[in-house]
Amino acid sequence: MGKGNMKKVLVFGSTGSIGKNSLDVIRQSQGKFNVVGLCVNRDIKNLQRQIKEFSPAYVCVVDQRCADKLEKNLDNKIRLFKGEKGLQKFSTIKTDISVMGISGISCLRPLLINLQYSKRIALANKETIVVAGLFVFKLAKKFGTEIIPVDSEINALFQLFNNIKRDFSKVYITASGGALIDYKKQDLKKIGIKEVLSHPNWRMGRRITVDCATLVNKAFEVIEVHRFFGVPYKEIGVTVHRESVFHALVEFKDSTVFSCCYPPDMKIPIAYALHYPRRAPSVRGGSFDKKFSLSFEPVNYNRYPLFKMVLDAAGKDDNSLIILNACDETVVDYFLAGKIKFTDIYKVMNYIFSNYPSKRLRRIEDIFYWDQWARTKTKEYLLNSGFRVKGQGSRKKNIFTKNQKSGIKL
């Protein structure tokens, strides 16, 4: 089959977990997809391998130094986009499908641009929906762009809603409980990075794995369910399901429950998003020919105070979730750099969440403003409030002046 019949694909974050899995799916779907563009932050070593295999016409490296380094060895038939500005240009490439595998809020700008140039977004990023869902869906509607969620729980629900009539009374997403589910609460302060990153079922990026352990990730997914499908919060439940085989369930008012399951392998929802509305053939299958057990139990909310905090934020101000997400991204980076303790994540987020000015959002740029604001405040707080931040002294001080708390202009 000629490349003309193949679907053009851009992969944002091609050397990350989602990116690699996407390229695996594309490799296994020979003749169906043509990788026209690859975009990474820094990992030019793996990018070079991917370029060799997939021969994209466009490549983007966001980190300027890495971009310059790559440029020297790059075939001059390939167009290279460099830095943040380059990422924005890369996002204007017309394509059939874009895989959005960039993690965190960094995905928002390329997504908002690319929504206007791509026919379909395979969206793995959840922060964009959590902090800017309204903008994202409005833009997608305006440009007729399909958004297919790749995140397993949201993907499973998308699959269910794509089939069933919507006369349900409750929707459940499952939570593995994360790496720390069997630790006692009092032992959490001693937990190291390695323990937190030992997710029982999924191999994912580092930040999302930490967010699984705090259940911030699950609270984000509840918000995604609300934003994607318009399900009221009181009709969204979470059940702890350690085996991560079932991803979403829909309960009808007669007690019947429909559910969607697949083995915990991101290639399955990625293949779904790429092949939709068809289904990709799998070598696996026969899941229920084997012997296995599954468990379901309610979430112990007392054990996961950040779950409640994030959902409280969802029902609060326009900027609450932006603040919490930026704070979470920052503080998790500090934890992953070995600079603070696991339990400090909650402490810092709780402080920031108790001390931010409530503001309405009028335009997309406001999101970036509050994101930056919260990152700065989080770092200041970390430096000034007695947390053990490697290589720096610490002292306690209230970093919020009265003026800042109430008077920042948009």
Added chain:
Amino acid sequence: MGKGNMKKVLVFGSTGSIGKNSLDVIRQSQGKFNVVGLCVNRDIKNLQRQIKEFSPAYVCVVDQRCADKLEKNLDNKIRLFKGEKGLQKFSTIKTDISVMGISGISCLRPLLINLQYSKRIALANKETIVVAGLFVFKLAKKFGTEIIPVDSEINALFQLFNNIKRDFSKVYITASGGALIDYKKQDLKKIGIKEVLSHPNWRMGRRITVDCATLVNKAFEVIEVHRFFGVPYKEIGVTVHRESVFHALVEFKDSTVFSCCYPPDMKIPIAYALHYPRRAPSVRGGSFDKKFSLSFEPVNYNRYPLFKMVLDAAGKDDNSLIILNACDETVVDYFLAGKIKFTDIYKVMNYIFSNYPSKRLRRIEDIFYWDQWARTKTKEYLLNSGFRVKGQGSRKKNIFTKNQKSGIKL
């Protein structure tokens, strides 16, 4: 609401397990259904209570003596149908919905007649589909009659297929494994009636509970799946799921599985069949707010030789399943009467299945012929082949003459 707006319902087998559950559902759905007719075999004591509560216009008692007994005390505004002939007349009552709760092959004649007079059959009986599925569906199509399966596994699959696109690669129904799943094979010959009737999850009729323990019931359901939905046998799997919460699963070719579950309570599928296409409100719900575990494991076919035998029969001659069903009904009656051992069920069925003449079916009456033939042969074999049949001597003798084995005319 006046009775004019209510759906008219006939309940066949109203004092049996399905019948009672149906009347419970109707009682809970006040103002929706009007019970116009009740039909029982013998249990006039419970029937009288039901008449008092539901004031049906028509009543049918199949057992002649019981019918005569009831007649003496019956309000003369109620029309009574008596005996087998009466049942056939009762089956011609025009109605919106008929609940077919008669067990065994006895359901076939009323079903075939009633299909022409009812708009919808809520079908709990499986023997009719197993032995006469082709006739039943042909007739239903001709008269535009809906058949909604009530049997939980088939009902769950009906619900799934009623929603999903049919691009599946495999269908699974679940099996509780029956009351004897944890007994060793060598201990089965000592098993008594009480043990066999102690089904872990479902309260059902006595024969079906025995059929659960032998897995004959599950083999019948596999045949039902084939007949109801046209799924090829090689695409139908069975998974032992002791908790009976999940009833059916559909696996797509990308390894995604959709499933349908509800608590093991027959009122749920009955309510589904009565309220369809709406869903009945339930007081329950929130199933996944609780803590529980589920298990799935492959069927140990070696442990359930009758499962294989019934499925072998499905792929064999036109009359194979009629023979096996009639033999099963007869021999289970003997077991339930304490006349033979549990393990004799297999022995007798194996003998009959190895010694019947293969014949084509040309008309519906052929079904009744072979049903009767197999019952007679089974009883003869039981009497003459050394089984302990209470109150009668036994001697071994080949009951099939060469002529009978090959030459019975239809």
